[in-house]
Amino acid sequence: MKIVVLVKQVPDTGEERILDASTGLVDRDANDPVIDEISERALEAALSVKDRDKSTEVVVLSMGPSDASKAIRKALSMGADSGIHILDDGLLGADATLTAQVLAAALRNADADLVITGNESTDGRGGVVPAMIAEHLNLPLMGSLTTVNIGSASISGQRRNDEGTQDVSADLPAIISVTEGFAEARFPNFKGIMGAKRKPVSTLAAAELGVNIAARTKISSVETRAPRSAGSTIIDEGQAAAQLVDFLTTNRLI
């Protein structure tokens, strides 16, 4: 089985993230670029299939600036077999529509049985790219899964929507997106890090995929909110509960 995992590099959420007010784009120099945790969990789901069946081929696909190659190398050191990096200056600030067009075009040539993605990225929070790719490629999408069973011809799993829980299934080829209910990713070990250097990564530009670069969304303004400041802090010596209730009363919160 061939599994392609869509891995996105994002600014680390552990630090303050900055938007450039004039362009509306993420300031990529302000934070360490890391693999989005949810795409690491997607990769882990693929690697666990490979753990059980060594004939499984795991390919990571990432669209991003030149340092996204580090994200791909890390994925290879964790156990993926090869990488595809879509690198094109024209894709800077690509919206979901364009991102999905590009990723779908790359997947068209990849001949995957299964595509695994995160349910939403921490920088965009759009959660629409997997569905857009599914529509482009006429693939069934099982989105926002909490569990999955991957068979050789079909997959099944549970998903959570706003109404409750669903048991869902689809025939392969298909695309799935995973949630935080999935296991955290493994760490690369020494052997993996050494081995990753020899694994193949192909780099492609948008034109090589036949995609005409045109975003549909346009950012017109960016406003910054003043940071919040601390109010008063009190130490409980038996009086704090009463002070809390007074605070609620004074501020008309009860």
Added chain:
Amino acid sequence: MPNIVVFIELTHTTQIPATAPGLLALAARLGTPIAVSVSQSPLNDEHIAALGAQGAAHIYATHSAQAYSTLNSYTVDALEQAISAHQPAAVLIPASVDGREIAGRLAVRTGGGVLADVIDAHAHDGAITAIHSVFGGHYTVAASVPEALPILTLRAGAIDEIAPAHNPTVEHLELGAHTAGRTAHIDAQSDAPYNTNRPELRGAATVVSGGRGLGSAQNFVLVEQLADALGGAVGASRAAVDAGYIDHTAQVGQTGVSVSPQLYVALGISGAIQHRAGMQTAKTIIAINKDEDAPIFEIADLGIVGDVFSVVPQVIELLKARA
């Protein structure tokens, strides 16, 4: 006034969802709200009257016995047909788990552009501008889709308005076999056992959240008791969810729900940046934590350095005594 197509995400038992009034209110501000619904049997007069009361001027009511056999494919068909019949200036869809998938597929199918996780929108000379709250509310970004159909996913609880009521006109349509070739199948559906006596987390005026500091699922009841005493919703940190104290749907933060209540009370939560990303736009924040260096105190209007197991029961007693 341009038409605005609004997707009403009925439950599989044909209940009108809590997201409907906000979507219809926003649509009424942008144009004429055309509500689109998908159900297994035709909508009845009660549903139609209820949607009219919430602001639907016209209802495009589609049905199919198969509507809930596949994942979202009938809904995408229904919206595609409604768009071609009513030529809207924008489409509004809840930013729910299914809503985002529907919006993504619909955008590809109609050549539209998605404006995702929107908290508000405005119309100027027929052009729609969407407002996003980015990076935990640090930035407010305005964006549009100048050359194509804007498809907005609206964050639940973001719009707290009520549209003027209508006596809606209705079109009933039976959907044919879905046009998406390959889809996923729904084999079983079970409802979330949610507590109807408590307000929904998204859009609640008061939220009381608990973290790892609660120590166990049994102790987490303390969070629920304070929430009930304040008439608020219950939230949690990711650590509390991971530890199994409470269901994932209660998670507040970067990868959970974003809330902007009047009052947010954080109990035994350290205030990691990813948690703050989901609550720092609250009007007033109160935090109780044993550790005086906990980062949550940096953003709290009232910080109490203390033990939740001693302070919170006293607060509940005082609130009861007041009532």
